[in-house]
Amino acid sequence: MNGFSPQRLLLGLLPLLALLQGCKMPLLQEYLGERSKPIGFGSTINVLVETRKGADHLDIKLNISAFSARIREFQRLNPNVKIQARFIPFADLEREVKFQHTRGLGPDLILLTNNNALPFFRKNYIRSITLNQFEILSIRNSLLPSFMHKGKLLGIPVFIYPQLACYNRLRLKKPPENLDELIKLSQNGYSFGIDKNFDALQWLYSGLGDVLFEPKTLPSSLAFLRWLRLANLQPTISFESDPLLLRSGLISGEFSWITCTGAWLPSLEIRMGKKLGAVMLPNMPTGNARPFLNARTWLFGSQSSGRQHELAKKFVLFSVNIVQQRNMALKLGTAVPVNPGISLPLKTNKTLQLVNLAAERGKLLSLDQIDWLYRTDPILMPHLDLVISGEQSPESIAPRLNQVLKYGAKK
Amino acid sequence: MNSLSDIFNDLLSDTFRVPVLLQIVTLVLALIFWFRLKKLLNLENRLWPLEKRYKYISSFKQLADELLLLFVSRIFSLALDNLTGVAGLAFFVTGFYGLVFISRFLIILLKFYAPIAVVSRFDHSLLRPAYVIVGFLGVLSQVSDLPSLLASPVAMIGGDNFSFNDFLLLLLGSYFLVTGTALPAWGLTWLASNLFELSKPAFRATELIIRYLIVAIGLISILVTVGVNYTFLAAVSGGLSVGLGFGLKEVFSNFISGLWLLIEGAVRPGDVLLLENGSGEDPCEVLELGMRATTLWRDRDNVELVVPNQLFFTQQMVTYSGVRDRYRRGQVLIGAAYRHPPEQVISILEAVAATVPRVLAKPAPKGLLLRYEDSAITYAIRYWIEDPMNGISVASQVGIAIWNAFSLEGIEIPFPQRVLHMDSTVSNARTQI
Numbered sequence: 001m002n003g004f005s006p007q008r009l010l011l012g013l014l015p016l017l018a019l020l021q022g023c024k025m026p027l028l029q030e031y032l033g034e035r036s037k038p039i040g041f042g043s044t045i046n047v048l049v050e051t052r053k054g055a056d057h058l059d060i061k062l063n064i065s066a067f068s069a070r071i072r073e074f075q076r077l078n079p080n081v082k083i084q085a086r087f088i089p090f091a092d093l094e095r096e097v098k099f100q101h102t103r104g105l106g107p108d109l110i111l112l113t114n115n116n117a118l119p120f121f122r123k124n125y126i127r128s129i130t131l132n133q134f135e136i137l138s139i140r141n142s143l144l145p146s147f148m149h150k151g152k153l154l155g156i157p158v159f160i161y162p163q164l165a166c167y168n169r170l171r172l173k174k175p176p177e178n179l180d181e182l183i184k185l186s187q188n189g190y191s192f193g194i195d196k197n198f199d200a201l202q203w204l205y206s207g208l209g210d211v212l213f214e215p216k217t218l219p220s221s222l223a224f225l226r227w228l229r230l231a232n233l234q235p236t237i238s239f240e241s242d243p244l245l246l247r248s249g250l251i252s253g254e255f256s257w258i259t260c261t262g263a264w265l266p267s268l269e270i271r272m273g274k275k276l277g278a279v280m281l282p283n284m285p286t287g288n289a290r291p292f293l294n295a296r297t298w299l300f301g302s303q304s305s306g307r308q309h310e311l312a313k314k315f316v317l318f319s320v321n322i323v324q325q326r327n328m329a330l331k332l333g334t335a336v337p338v339n340p341g342i343s344l345p346l347k348t349n350k351t352l353q354l355v356n357l358a359a360e361r362g363k364l365l366s367l368d369q370i371d372w373l374y375r376t377d378p379i380l381m382p383h384l385d386l387v388i389s390g391e392q393s394p395e396s397i398a399p400r401l402n403q404v405l406k407y408g409a410k411k
Numbered sequence: 412m413n414s415l416s417d418i419f420n421d422l423l424s425d426t427f428r429v430p431v432l433l434q435i436v437t438l439v440l441a442l443i444f445w446f447r448l449k450k451l452l453n454l455e456n457r458l459w460p461l462e463k464r465y466k467y468i469s470s471f472k473q474l475a476d477e478l479l480l481l482f483v484s485r486i487f488s489l490a491l492d493n494l495t496g497v498a499g500l501a502f503f504v505t506g507f508y509g510l511v512f513i514s515r516f517l518i519i520l521l522k523f524y525a526p527i528a529v530v531s532r533f534d535h536s537l538l539r540p541a542y543v544i545v546g547f548l549g550v551l552s553q554v555s556d557l558p559s560l561l562a563s564p565v566a567m568i569g570g571d572n573f574s575f576n577d578f579l580l581l582l583l584g585s586y587f588l589v590t591g592t593a594l595p596a597w598g599l600t601w602l603a604s605n606l607f608e609l610s611k612p613a614f615r616a617t618e619l620i621i622r623y624l625i626v627a628i629g630l631i632s633i634l635v636t637v638g639v640n641y642t643f644l645a646a647v648s649g650g651l652s653v654g655l656g657f658g659l660k661e662v663f664s665n666f667i668s669g670l671w672l673l674i675e676g677a678v679r680p681g682d683v684l685l686l687e688n689g690s691g692e693d694p695c696e697v698l699e700l701g702m703r704a705t706t707l708w709r710d711r712d713n714v715e716l717v718v719p720n721q722l723f724f725t726q727q728m729v730t731y732s733g734v735r736d737r738y739r740r741g742q743v744l745i746g747a748a749y750r751h752p753p754e755q756v757i758s759i760l761e762a763v764a765a766t767v768p769r770v771l772a773k774p775a776p777k778g779l780l781l782r783y784e785d786s787a788i789t790y791a792i793r794y795w796i797e798d799p800m801n802g803i804s805v806a807s808q809v810g811i812a813i814w815n816a817f818s819l820e821g822i823e824i825p826f827p828q829r830v831l832h833m834d835s836t837v838s839n840a841r842t843q844i
Contacts, residue, residue, distance in 0.1 A: 044423070099499070104433070303430050308428075
């Protein structure tokens with residue numbers, strides 16, 4: 001193509017684009033700005049942040065904003081450290097870690113939405129961490145066993161998110177305080193959405209008198225299955241496996257009440273405003289509901305250089321120090337800090353009071369237990385579906401479910 | 412969200428991790444091992460079985476060392492993976508090298524079936540830059556979050572945010588459209604030529620039209636994909652109109668002339684024509700009809716003339732390959748003495764011309780008596796040739812053949828002679844002369 005040399009066209013396009021009206025180059029500006037910052041050799045740490053199952057766009061945005069604020073605060077005090085954070089959906093996290101690990105570029109830090117660290121440890125993606133006697137004071141003693149495996153500390157918790165119930169104040173004046181009320185309200189036409197993943201249903205399972213994680217006791221799932229069947233017979237109670245459907249249902253008004261966690265509250269508050277109400281899960285025949293707790297947990301990558309590991313540890317300890325924990329707890333208002341030295345204004349902040357109480361009643365699983373639970377979940381689900389859909393009776397499914405739930409035998 | 416500086420710092424930090432260093436060392440060891448093995452086997456220089464019988468073997472032989480390197484590096488990477496479970500970067504490097512190797516193989520194969528010039532241009536202008544870009548983006552995808560980087564805003568033009576992705580599409584898409592469409596256009600034209608039995612010039616004109624069409628549609632698609640808004644396009648068009656009115660007038664005029672010539676078919680690649688000025692008696696072959704200018708080739712001195720397209724609109728041209736046919740009529744003038752009968756001379760001329768290899772038998776050469784000159788009768792032998800570019804060389808051959816035939820037949824080619832008479836009364840006449 002004579003007279004139309006492609007190389008010249010390419011060169012010509014650059015100045016043309018730059019000269020055209022109102023031209024701004026944010027990436028270039030950012031690059032030039034970044035170049036002026038002194039970054040020490042090997043002072044970059046990579047962080048992979050798991051986004052919660054069922055997180056929507058706003059949730060992720062809020063999460064990024066909160067995390068970026070924490071990074072900025074850390075870099076203000078440590079200007080020579082660079083932190084690169086990537087937010088990965090929970091379903092893609094393990095694949096992403098594997099991808100990076102097989103290239104020798106595994107992350108220096110992983111921030112999980114729970115303490116399910118064992119799958120990463122088994123595949124050598126993470127390493128254990130040692131804390132000295134002063135560092136360990138930043139974490140409540142009662143929490144630490146849930147992060148230990150064979151005497152090694154595999155992760156460090158940063159915040160605890162309890163399971164709650166969220167409801168629409170305009171539609172439901174008084175949320176159900178127990179399971180009977182829940183059934184009655186549903187019969188009166190109020191719609192309820194319940195997360196049917198087994199880890200999210202544990203408050204029902206244990207609350208109905210069944211026992212889990214007792215190696216010597218065979219679980220009895222009958223009461224639990226009968227209630228599931230009873231609930232599903234109500235036309236306004238729905239069981240959803242995708243938490244996103246529950247959230248969007250509450251926002252759109254499809255549901256009046258749903259099971260939720262403290263982590264959802266900030267984005268639900270933005271979307272629903274004063275219509276949003278949060279309460280404890282309904283009481284059980286055996287007493288208060290005792291759901292599992294989710295702990296945001298830091299894990300340390302196994303491939304970090306010595307300096308990167310030290311910097312990663314510094315950043316993690318920064319995130320659990322008393323000032324950061326207090327500031328973040330007040331800012332989030334929906335999570336319980338792990339540092340024992342913090343006193344929060346529980347009397348004036350109702351949400352904080354609620355999540356604090358829920359965290360006290362809830363149960364944080366050990367690494368082995370949560371690992372077992374997440375591996376068992378996919379096996380359990382078809383059985384639960386058979387009961388919920390009415391294809392099988394609770395009596396016929398209970399023995400099979402009990403066999404699956406034999407914790408000691410599976411270990 | 413990562414920026415380029417972040418990625419660079421990240422890369423620096425990670426390079427000195429033990430697993431990364433191990434992979435680099437493994438690849439270096441593979442390279443050293445390959446170098447030794449290559450010298451030992453000497454694959455490219457030795458004679459291969461059946462090489463003499465099959466031309467393919469000798470053509471593909473040049474890839475032997477590259478294939479060996481691919482195998483060696485892959486085996487070393489697999490060994491590292493088995494030992495440590497960490498060889499992703501080494502696999503990426505060997506995978507990318509494998510991709511390059513396959514494309515080298517295909518290029519050699521293509522050269523057997525498509526014009527070498529087109530394939531070479533495709534290789535140099537498209538494939539090789541593509542390796543660099545794919546390699547660069549590939550490395551970025553290994554060490555950082557490429558989708559985030561591509562989605563990050565890079566410029567704001569006309570109120571629209573353009574991401575790195577848009578920018579790459581605009582820049583590289585345009586480049587690859589312009590450079591990479593030659594081979595597909597040739598392929599489509601080849602199909603069309605099989606269907607419609609196109610002549611050589613029509614083939615080249617069709618090829619160019621198809622290419623321009625692909626480029627135009629592609630550029631519009633890129634602009635639509637990038638999401639350039641219509642107001643902005645209108646503003647750019649307005650700016651271009653002003654530019655066209657002043658500096659770009661000639662360029663635009665030449666471009667339109669080129670398109671018109673292609674559509675009209677008055678000047679097509681492969682045509683042979685004489686320009687009114689400049690190239691004298693030598694015809695030129697049209698090599699390429701470009702967007703701004705046409706490239707002509709002149710056989711005499713093997714030069715390429717770049718003629719602005721507009722010139723074909725303003726000047727008269729002589730073409731030998733117009734609508735009727737591509738034959739050119741040549742003529743050689745010769746003088747014969749008065750004593751030879753014209754019928755004899757004409758029959759010799761016609762017979763001689765018919766024996767020259769590149770002179771066509773049909774229409775048959777035609778001898779003519781043109782004039783009675785002072786010292787000779789001037790005859791012309793007119794003949795037809797197939798390739799208009801061979802006019803001078805065929806005329807030379809015909810002239811030589813006539814001279815030989817006249818010598819054989821005793822026909823004199825007279826020429827004016829001057830007789831000097833020396834005056835003996837002038838004593839120093841000889842000296843004066």
